[in-house]
Amino acid sequence: MYDTKRVESIVGQDDIKISARKVQVYYGDKHAIKDVDVDILDKTVTAFIGPSGCGKSTFLRCINRMNDTIPIARIEGQIKLDGEDIYDKRVDPVQLRARVGMVFQKPNPFPKSIYDNVAYGARIHGLARNKAELDEIIEKSLRGAALWNEVKDRLNEPGTGLSGGQQQRLCIARAVATSPEVLLMDEPCSALDPIATGQVEELIDQLRQEFSVVIVTHSMQQAARVSQKTAFFHLGNLVEYGDTDDIFTKPRDTRTEAYISGRIG
């Protein structure tokens, strides 16, 4: 377990967008996240890496309280967004989620047209004053997610009739269209070809200019390419957290090293 003091030394307190302390997650009896402390910086891409089943998605879902929807999930500890405890009684998870957007691991387009899928968030948050603005947001988001060319002629067809990778990009576009301050992306490129992956990575890089992005990925290369910070999870523990370069070049924990070099999974 790495110690909290170090985290604070890495980053100036001001830049911290999200800070988690002693987070525990239980699914029924199963202890899925153990005592995780982490600070996620503003205007930074943070990568969560770690073997399958180690708790990356679980932790991600804690950050915008999506775990609330799993009846058996129980969360302890503290997570702050801009210094405010998001599990505070007074916090409205809806407002939180508007600020902390999410792309899920399994693409889940709505049974609506492609257009309506992307327009959904913008509509409920009132981001467009009129149809033209909405159209613009949709085009921009779909372009950002590298989907525009493929679907521009079939915006009125159902989103569920897309290919796997297209659905994944649709979900990215859908999340981007709501302009969240923090975007949580759970393996957003898992079903994408290298080119599309590159485009999405470019999008992530742009988003970073203004916002904070957390991305879960199994590709070390991708983590190295897009992220500035990397957190390595293993069996529910946050084993190591630091600058991406450091993690990949001089990991301090043996487990990290083993994982990066392909020895543990």
Next chain:
Amino acid sequence: MYDTKRVESIVGQDDIKISARKVQVYYGDKHAIKDVDVDILDKTVTAFIGPSGCGKSTFLRCINRMNDTIPIARIEGQIKLDGEDIYDKRVDPVQLRARVGMVFQKPNPFPKSIYDNVAYGARIHGLARNKAELDEIIEKSLRGAALWNEVKDRLNEPGTGLSGGQQQRLCIARAVATSPEVLLMDEPCSALDPIATGQVEELIDQLRQEFSVVIVTHSMQQAARVSQKTAFFHLGNLVEYGDTDDIFTKPRDTRTEAYISGRIG
């Protein structure tokens, strides 16, 4: 479009497990697969690569007639398994699917226990004479899919309560447990970490000793690692098909080359 004669010259007729000729697939008006000719060899791993939305999954679903379940899908042309037309009126798609197994792109475990998920195929095909045999099949399949260690203590918990990558491996185990002659795997490692990926690749290699495996992947590296043959799809066309080594080292089509070198997607 590459020409059929060449296909035949590559492989001796005897080894052909699946041969497709002039396959067309339409979703309503959309022409998703255009005039595809391909021969898939026995005891070989064939990789399908190509940009997202190019028709890989669609073609894969044709091979075990899963497209039958999409009302708007229409298939033309001919696909033969061991020389028999699988779209023949007399062919029982159920029997076909028992021989040609499939792992879907989106993990879709049954809302049943992990055990029952894996046992299902073995049960309906009568592969086990008793509980002990069944247990054995299940353990072997889960081990093969690199999931055994993670789930051996929770075989009675629902398969839907697993992490994304775990679900994916569960689906692989479920397909393997029915011992199909041909296994179609649609991006089976997309949600897996490198280690798990390695283990699944090892499984694929083992399966190849006896059976034929078709794998869709977005990772050129993976294709190069596991497959002997590679087919490159683009916008519904099969652009190039050949030995994996050849495709990656000396592609004959400019589009293939562009894709491999990361220029088109």
Next chain:
Amino acid sequence: MTDATAHNAPAAAPARPKSLLTQDARTKRRNAAEKRFRTYGAVAICLAIAALVMLLTSVLGNGASSFFQTYAKIEVTLDPEVLDPKGNRDPAEMSKITTIGYGNLMKQAFPASLQAAGVSTEGVPEKEIGDMLSKEAPAQLRNRVLNNPDLLGETISFWALANGRIDGYLKDRVTMTSAERDGNVSPEQLQLADRMMEADLLEKRFNWDFITFPDASELRPEAAGLGVAIIGSAYMMLIVLFLALPIGVAASIYLEEFAPQNRLTDLIEVNISNLAAVPSIVFGILGLAVFINYAGLPASAPIVGGLVLTLMTLPTIIISTRAALKAVPPSIRDAALGVGASKMQSVFHHVLPLAMPGILTGTILGLAQALGETAPLLLIGMVAFVRDYPSWPVDGLFEPASALPVQVYNFTTRGDPAFVERASGAIIVLLVFLLCMNLLAIYLRRKFERRW
């Protein structure tokens, strides 16, 4: 893929409050809408439950008293001269003495037995004293004697059913003022009843007879029970359950999973929803024509009632089952087909269990409807006065029987006000019956419910 990346800048961030703890106007509005919506839902539930409570309290308030009945104690000397004039104790001979004879005997014995117990009968004519007993009482006595001729000659003490008006007096339905106007009871009788109560000769007891006795005529509301109706309803529900559920589910499976998309399927589909809209009495017409006139099944019998109700319930079950099947995501079917399950196996192993809650709901609604329906029974002869209990199945299915809703309906159409409480009492029994019937379904539904 050549999307110009220059356009990729995200949409301008909307002005949002910096703090999570304060809400901006829009969020407030949305949260208010949320709260409103939630409140609507809660209000809807409350409305439904309030309506239920209102109906149930009125039913319970009116009907609870039917589970209690007033009995009067009477000492009768069973005079062999009167009851067995031939003196040979032959039941066949003795049965020649009708209830009228026994009635006269009791009428004579009752004032005497009151006086013997020290209750003054002053001011009440003898005939009116006798009228305080139920007309059923002589029948009770007669049965007792015929079953045990040795009683002849003895003086037995006997709790006899009291007349409906006296019973009503103990249940506050009849008052002194109403008695003054009423030609069927006099205030003097009520006063006598008061005196009898003081002497413990009149008391209210729990009324098992209400559940076990058959119906009675208008002259003896106090003896009317639901026994035959309960048996009849039970038989019919058995038939409905064993026919409508499997047939309905089978039909739904065919239509939803196997039927090719064509005109015939559309026709069947429209047909079924249309059958749901066919008034239940039309099913009665059908039942009369097909089951009784064509197939020659007996009228007034649970078998015909059960078949008619089955046909009537089928659309309800089919519509809900189909809706439930439709709601199962296709990926589950794909998963099963992908490991080589046949369509049939994928349906029976995976889809059907997931659709179970909807199927059970349809069954609950269908059975509720079938249990409460009278109109179709009217035409097949089950809206009838039946006193004899049908025997055990299978024979019993072919013998005349009544049904609970029929009994409710009959009770409500009768002139004597004492039947009002019995109608409500019958409704209570019907609801308990329904609840018992549905308990298993409700339990199973909870068990099968899951999200994915």
Next chain:
Amino acid sequence: ARDNVQTAGSSTVLPYATIVAEAFGENFDFPTPVVESGGSGAGRKKLCEGVGENTIDIANSSSRIKQSDIDLCAENGVTEIMEVRIGYDGIVFASDIDGADFAFTPADWFNALAKDIVVDGEVKANDNATWADVNADLPAQEILAFVPGTKHGTREVFDEKVILAGCEESGAMEVFAEQNGGDEDKAEEMCTALRTDGVSVDIDGDYTETLARIDANKNAIGVFGLSFYENNMDKLKVATMSGVTPSTESIASGEYPVSRPLFFYVKNAHLDVIPGLQEYIEFFVSDDIAGPNGPLASYGLVSDPELAATQEMVANRTPMGPLE
């Protein structure tokens, strides 16, 4: 083979039939007869469906059998039918017990409920609002009448013995006939056409419904059977008709004008076949049951003065002749 008697038909006869069936079942070794309700017309139809054990034995009816029924019977092989008149049913007019007293004549009812009435020799649409408008001797209470719906046999009697009689009595009939060029049928039709402005409310349900409606509308007057009224004397106040208070006596003597005979019809082919059938019908018309002191009378049936003739007819199984 069926071993119980099955009867069906009139809901008016039903209470009497059940009383008899109950007493029969309890005193004889035969099973208790099954008594269906469902209406006189439906009962007669069932009777005429044919001969055999899945057809009924007896149809109860609150009106005489019609020629079309007899034809249907004959067509289905039911040739011998016995017509048994069991007594008379009085029809009374009653209002809430706490309301005003009423003394009606048929003309009052006609003038209160008919669609068109005659005022000073002129036909005009009825706009009487209170009973006092109709007849100054009646209370000034709003007119609201619950009359049996057209499905009920009682309505026929009401039309004939009250409205039509009132129409004639008040002289309106002549004016109507005159207006229609002497066509009596047309005139009768005009007489029996009731107001549709909500003053006259048809009741398709039973007397209990009428009672409940009076409970909800205290100023209303309803039409009831005598027996129903006698069972609910603490809630209803009966009105006199042409000065006569309805009672079994006044109806039996013919003083009270509004009454009708009740019947049942027996399928002779079933006699001796269905066990207990003959015994049941003999029991039904016996003095012990249908006589003036029997249970039926005590429930409100007006005993038939010619009961003895009926008993003899039943004993001889005399089928009915053609309708006159």
Next chain:
Amino acid sequence: MSIGLLLLIVVGLGVIGYILGRRRALASVAGDPRKLHSLPSQYGQSVFLFTVVPALLLLIVWLLAAPSVIDGQVRGTVTTDGVSQSEIDLKMADVGRISDGLGALMAANDMSEDDLTALTPGDSDLRGQLAAVGVAVGADVEPAVFEAAKHKRSLTNSAGLIRTVLILLVALAGLAYAMTRIRPDFRARNVSEAVVKALLLGSSLIAILTTVGIVLSLIFETMHFFRLYPAKDFFLSLTWNPQFRGGSDLGVWPLIWGTLYVSFIALLVAVPIGLLAAIYLAEYATKRVRSVAKPLIEILAGIPTIVYGLFALITVGPMLRDYFAQPLGLGNSSSSVMTAGLVMGIMLIPFVSSLSDDIINSVPQSMRDGSYGLGATKSESIKQVILPAALPGVVGAVLLAASRAIGETMIVVLGAGAAAKLSMNPFEAMTTVTVKIVSQLTGDTEFASPETLVAFALGLTLFVFTLGLNVLALYIVRKYREQYE
């Protein structure tokens, strides 16, 4: 042999077939089920089905056909020239009863076949004897009829014997045939599934048969009605006013209007309340609240409608009159469309709520997650994602409720009255088609009069009318259906 026993034997053979088939399948591959095309139990199943199904089908056909075949044989013997068809029908009915009676007579009196042949209608009181065993004969027995009855009896007897033998043979043949077919590559699963599928299809055809039955049982009397009463008046007249002495106006429109109006108001109550309740139960309520509230609300569907009717008559009607109709100057009728509609709406709540709740509950969680993840509130997710996804089921529920509304009688009788009127005022008394079907059918009028027969025409009209509505509903659902995943 009785049919019940025969059935039992056939099913017993089937079970034996199952066991044998399963065993033989296993034996054919030396106990290794993996070498079989299908599961061993599926082989057993196929033998079972081959044994039972053809035999049962034959039995059904036999039961349907045999009587008319025998009838035709016997009919010839009673047919004489110049006798009308209906008279022959009557005689045939007698023949049937007597031949049944002879059987009963033999059983009751210990008679032998010889005694029976000796029996003639003349020599004893045959009618009396038959009556003694409970067989009613309309008149004394004619010799021709008696002979025909005897003929029929012997035919029936031998037919019964043939039936038993034939069916057992078919069952055995099926068993044997299925057994010979068992080889490792025999497609047992496909065969038994084909049979099961046929059974499923058969079940769905029951709905069609029911419809055919309904139409047939209505159409003849409807035609009879239109012979007595002009169709033009029925469909075009705007008054409904049946009379006893004829001259009734039987225009259907006031009734259709009343039906639509009452159902509309009922749905106006039931659909919003039911849907909101369903949403609350599925999305907001805790598990406990849900598990209590849902069955509670379902009780509303089980309360006999007469209770609702009385509630309408005694409580709701006067209340609406006193607080709405009279102050608003909309009349002072205590029975009204509004009363019946409101109360009926309450009854229909569970039809909408329970079914919708099940359907909403089965919308995949990933849909909700997707919406919440974008910062949507629960209600927004429900309105914009979940309900559209659940639409087909919800429409089904609403249709079911509408159907009940159209078919309801008691509430309308007591709540809305019996007067047929064409009026827009919801506080007026009106009535519906269904109510009039019941009242005309169970009334005191003679059966063959238009006043009674109109019930059948009303039934058929309503049937056609709702058919139209359902076609419309199907079309709408098709258009808006959204499939998730």
